[in-house]
Amino acid sequence: MAKQLMKGNEAIAEAAIQAGCRHFFGYPITPQNQIPEYMSRRMPQVSGCFLQAESEIAAINMVYGAAGAGARVMTSSSSPGIALKQEGISYIAGARLPAVIVNIVRGGPGLGGIQPAQSDYFQSTRGGGHGDYRTLVLAPASVQEAVELTQEAFDLADIYRIPVIVLGDGMIGQMMEPVEFGKYKKREVPDKEWASTGTEGKRKPNIINSLFIDPDDLEKENIKLMNTYEEIAKNETRAEITNAEDCEILIVAYGTTARIVKNVIKIGEKNGVKIGLIRPITLWPFPSETIAKYASQSSVNSVFSVELSTGQMVDDVKIAVNGVKPVYFYGRTGGVVPLPEEIYENVIKKTGGAK
Amino acid sequence: MARVIVDENRCKGCGLCTTVCPKEIMQLDKTAINIKGYHPSRCIDMDKCIGCAFCATICPDVCITVEK
């Protein structure tokens, strides 16, 4: 398919369709509305099912049903709506079902605002709901990457039988950029003999369930999940590295913020300050080793986590750096998006002018 | 002639069947204890059974099979 100019939300929806998603359950909430709207136009064209649910809670439980029946299924929402879905996501994780959940993050807490933010980092990377589980979290920094990560999210969900979160933000969802859909190479996925498609009298019933009333059984299930997470961490951890060899200041930033930091790097070059960037693409599993490796370079005098929040990923950066270098935070919150100059000045001020 | 077979170890001794038998021949056997520790229900006079299956209809644990 040729390149076309598309709004992030719509590109994400089209990417899901291209990935073979034929069931979408959603609910209106700004700034992700174009995803259900687009699905309501497109799904009938591919004899798929778009259904607007009565709430985000109902939508995620429709996803649970459809996933258990073996379908490639997606829902999307924004921060408060994603909060409502957490119990459902925990059930999907516990029942080891594949599903894709798109969060176009907005400012919080509470009703918050509708501008872009990254204040759902903890909610996304710490499971988000109750119990010992994780979700795979992919953080695109462009509309093209959002398309490719959404398509891959369906393969990852099927391969590992896990809910996968595509974590965008209001900017990625609302801006238009040229996209191409054919670039993503589909991965091998296992078939779904576990799905509840009806015994047809030929097999024992398949039971889609996350209840294990006997603690020994529940522990076994949790260990099974943990083993899957270790495998995911080993195989799927991903980060983009920019200008980080022998840099003096290492910045860790993802999504929209990482794009702004690429301009901060240029300002540094003009001022003779080498600034490097590590951009986590998988927020969970977090690229700790990569960050540790680059932070321990003798050239690095300080590490920064720059986020559209009051500091959440900074915790993981500190864990990764493990005290080897000082780790600082800079960010704006509430939907305010900082300019490169602002970030540069605050980074330099904090590190005492680097030279 | 009809016959009632009670799965005595599945019975929980709730007694519902004893209240609906038109011939009043279903009773809890106070002299016996099943593996769950309940007094199982039993037909005390099979000859009187008319095979109406009322007992089986109301049995919550579907322990009763009826033949006629």
Place this chain on the structure above:
Amino acid sequence: MATVFKRTEMLVDVPQHYCPGCTHGIAHRLVAESLDELGVGGRSVGVAPVGCAVFAYNYFNCDMHEAAHGRAPAVATGIKRVLPDNIVFTYQGDGDLASIGTAEIVHAAARNENITVIFINNAIYGMTGGQMAPTTLPNQVTTTSPYGRDASHCGMPLKISEMLSTLDGTYYIERAALNTVKNIKNAKKAVKKAFQNQVENKGFSLVELLSTCPTNWGMTPIEALKWVDDNMIPYYPLGVYKDRGEGELK
């Protein structure tokens, strides 16, 4: 001799955990027999609630989902939209359907989802130990209405069948009871019809079954049957509340 009555194979042959005399077991039989007699067990997918019937997924001999509390109608919607030719049903208690799950049941009904809902109304939360439910009767004592349900404090019980029958989308809604042989036989007709409707793609069918909870009502199983007659049926009259197929030639 011929067999007049025997256990259906659509019930898995395992003991059920329900309390002695609890009529959940009868409701399970009616559902299982209906699937068996309609010959649809092989393409059925059931959705179990959270409540005493949470383990129903071990008892029905068909594919099952265990849903989050109250969300079975949404789960069933998801399944049915993926497998339109399968027979999809939910089996829910009153805490599940009439309390936390009211939005889900109202909207599944309003959408006329082609599913079958079996709604067990025993006027109490059983699994969690006898708390007041939205269907608990006025003055009924429970562990969270120890002085008897006071309508001036927490309102009157919900009449789900009447409520849902006002939704144009719904196809068939009947309330039956499990406390006498006559009522059980009628309940069986209603349950089977509710599944027949789905087989014929007619739309949303719900059967509300008045049921007992001897343990949490603090009664013997036999007294509980009588309590349904004396207290529940007057407040929850039995009968067909919606049958869009009435005029149709069968």
